[in-house]
Amino acid sequence: MGEVLELRELSRHYPAQRALDELSLNVSEGEFFSLLGPSGCGKTTTLRLVAGLEAPTSGRILLRGEAIEHRRPHDRNVSTVFQNYALFPHLTVRENIEFGLRHRHGGRPVDADKRIVELVEMLQLGDKLDRAPEQLSGGERQRVALARSLVLHPDVLLLDEPLSALDPNLRKQVRDELKALQRRVGITFLFVTHDQEEALYLSDRIALLNAGRLEQLGTPQEIYQHPCSRFAASFLGRVNWLNGTGIRPEATLLSRDQPANSERVYDSVVQRCVFLGNHLHVEAELSGGEHFIAELPCNSEGFQAGERVHVWWRAEDELLLPI
């Protein structure tokens, strides 16, 4: 797999803020690559820099080895799915999808009609082609936005939180469809999100950004299991902290009897025990005052508030942070 997109020390500084500071990363051909981070971390700025909607302060953007950072947006073979989809309200679905083909460099491609037919079928938009965007549901709008961009066969498809405009029930379903679509079309996706679950679920690799800088880069598993910092550990999921050591709630164990074979055993008092369907959520306070959360299998025996228990975990489950 070759590299399709390379960012080299890419920076975007505003007078009051460094929105992005020397970001370097490579995205491979056909990869589902996520930029993850809290709001203001620079992930959307990165996307807009790649799209050409903003100009970098310094650094380079290479698309298939060619520098594109000075090219105008219409001169870059990337395409964006905007957060609110930005469908043209005065055009029909069909006209929206054909918009890019009309304006593309070098005129309308010979296989344009075939591309449209394929995508329309793949995204189930066949009966919506003559509608106006405002007549569509949220999920349909998103599919039109996808079709509008994919029909151009971009080298990289840029997606700016495309699931955030959907209501929560729909989000999981669309998430599955998005992943399947990416596999099917084989186009590289650069996906921006602040939702760690979404990123873990969808991505081949994740770049975690914090305050304009790259915090960690890796596969979902690497980042989740071997976070490089407290920020990375906490952003990807809940962590119980004790003297600088982190333990994920699902690796935290509780027992009434003294567990054998572990040095990591702490006396504590149960504060709350709630059954949440797929797991048993227990909150306990250690004797040193630390607040711990344990997620136990749902068939575990429940605990009473006020009950004295042992909190413990296995050494290999500890998150090792580089000092």
Place this chain on the structure above:
Amino acid sequence: MQPAVKQPGDQGAGDASQTANSGLRTLFLTPTAALLLALLGAPLAIVLAYTFRTRGTYGGVTAPWTLENWQRLADSLYAGILFNSFAVAAVSTAICLLLGFPLALFISRAGRRRGLYLHLVILPFWTSFLVRTYAWMFLLRDTGLINTVLFKLGLISQPLPLLYNYGAVLLGLVYTYLPFMVLPVYATLERMDRTLLEAAADLGARPLQVLWRVVLPLSKPGLWAGSILVFIPCLGAFLIPDLLGGGKTILVGTLVQNQFTASRDWPFGSALSMALMGVVLLLMLPLTRKSASL
């Protein structure tokens, strides 16, 4: 005179648009810039220069340079006219305040019909200025509708002198510029948090106290904006004093027009104009500071 609105390029990213259409932007601004420069900036500059010139024999201006035109503004005759203009504008503004606030209050409380009531204020604002002034001439003249009706009813034997006096001028100004007061006051009332009124009432304030102690202080920005918007055009008004005031009420607008037509004293007319402009700009300062530029 728009309320403060955040610009798309404002958020610390003043140059974000460099990529998005900056070439077009310059191109698109050029005609307006040229228009304003050639037909507003240059003419005002010329008039400013004329204030320091001498009146030509057949009108127009000639050398030498002089300060005499500015000194003449202090003549009791002209100072009196300037004072009268101020007084008329101030009284008109005060009347507009008194009439406009309750109307704005009414509209802001009108529920679903607010749109209609608002339009009924806006409509005359756009309708022919000259025709509306003429309508008052039709009503107020010696043989006008009001005098005719009063005469027919036997209430008067001689027509009342309703037209061609300061009263008629004030009436015309208030009638014309009342919408300028209602609209900004309505805008502030509209934005006002309703729960504040409920809180005040809840804390024991009686309705009139709520109005006096809460609503009125909170609508101050609108009242100020409205007052300035009314005062400025009243101060420079020409058509209304001319038609409704006749020859008896000379205000600064009429005086300026006179200098450029009948009297053919351009330098002095220029000085009067620039004095008027100075006052207007001074009054505009607080408004430009509060509201975002266009």
Place this chain on the structure above:
Amino acid sequence: MSASPDLEQHPRIPGGRWLSTYAVLAYLFLHLPLLILMVFSVNASRFTVWEGFSLRWYAEALHDQELMESTLNSLIVAIAATGFATVVGTLCAYALWKRASRWIAAGLALSLVTPEIVMGISLLAFFQWVFRHFDFRLGLHTIVLAHVMFSVVYVVTVVLARLRTMDPSLEEAALDLGATDWQAFRRVTLPLLAPAIGAAALLAFIISFDDYVITSMVAGVDSQTLPMALYAMARRGVNPVVNAISTLVVGLVGTLILVSERLRAR
């Protein structure tokens, strides 16, 4: 226009009934003079006594050569000025939407607050000064120039208001999909702005068609517009023809305002 039942929703507002009564009076004050004028425009009598319905003043107005000529002049001026002001103002609004410009905004605000009479005499002085160097005279063309200048600010305001409700990512999407700057403007922004531009054009037309003070200063001797003719007639005294022509003007302008408001609400 009577007391609004909706007022009952706000029982704590003092004197709702008094306020409604006052509002009725205020609206009468704002609208009655014109309504009376309109009624008397179809009065058969020359005097302010009702003698029955007649359209004779309309007929007289329509046969008045001078009035018709000045109406034609007003239409020519208003259409030309509206055309220029709409194009120039729309482009300006678009540019200001991209990035605010302190100087242009100040200039536009100045054009709005400069007293008409001052604007009139300064344009007169300016044109006279220009004519010393070029062989031109005052006429319809100078009126058009003046009208374009003072109506641009209205176009800019209306169009800019619409732009500010528009999603900026629409244009970015167009660029992103391969449209050039011009194509994005032409194919996406402009169609979406069309109703607002229409509304702005109508306002510019109304303002131009209605102006007397500035026009009278820059008109020169042989070009008269309708407001100038009306002014002259009004100064001369009683004339029911003025009532008739006024009613026609109010009818035209009122219709245009309503259409413009509709377009702006779109």
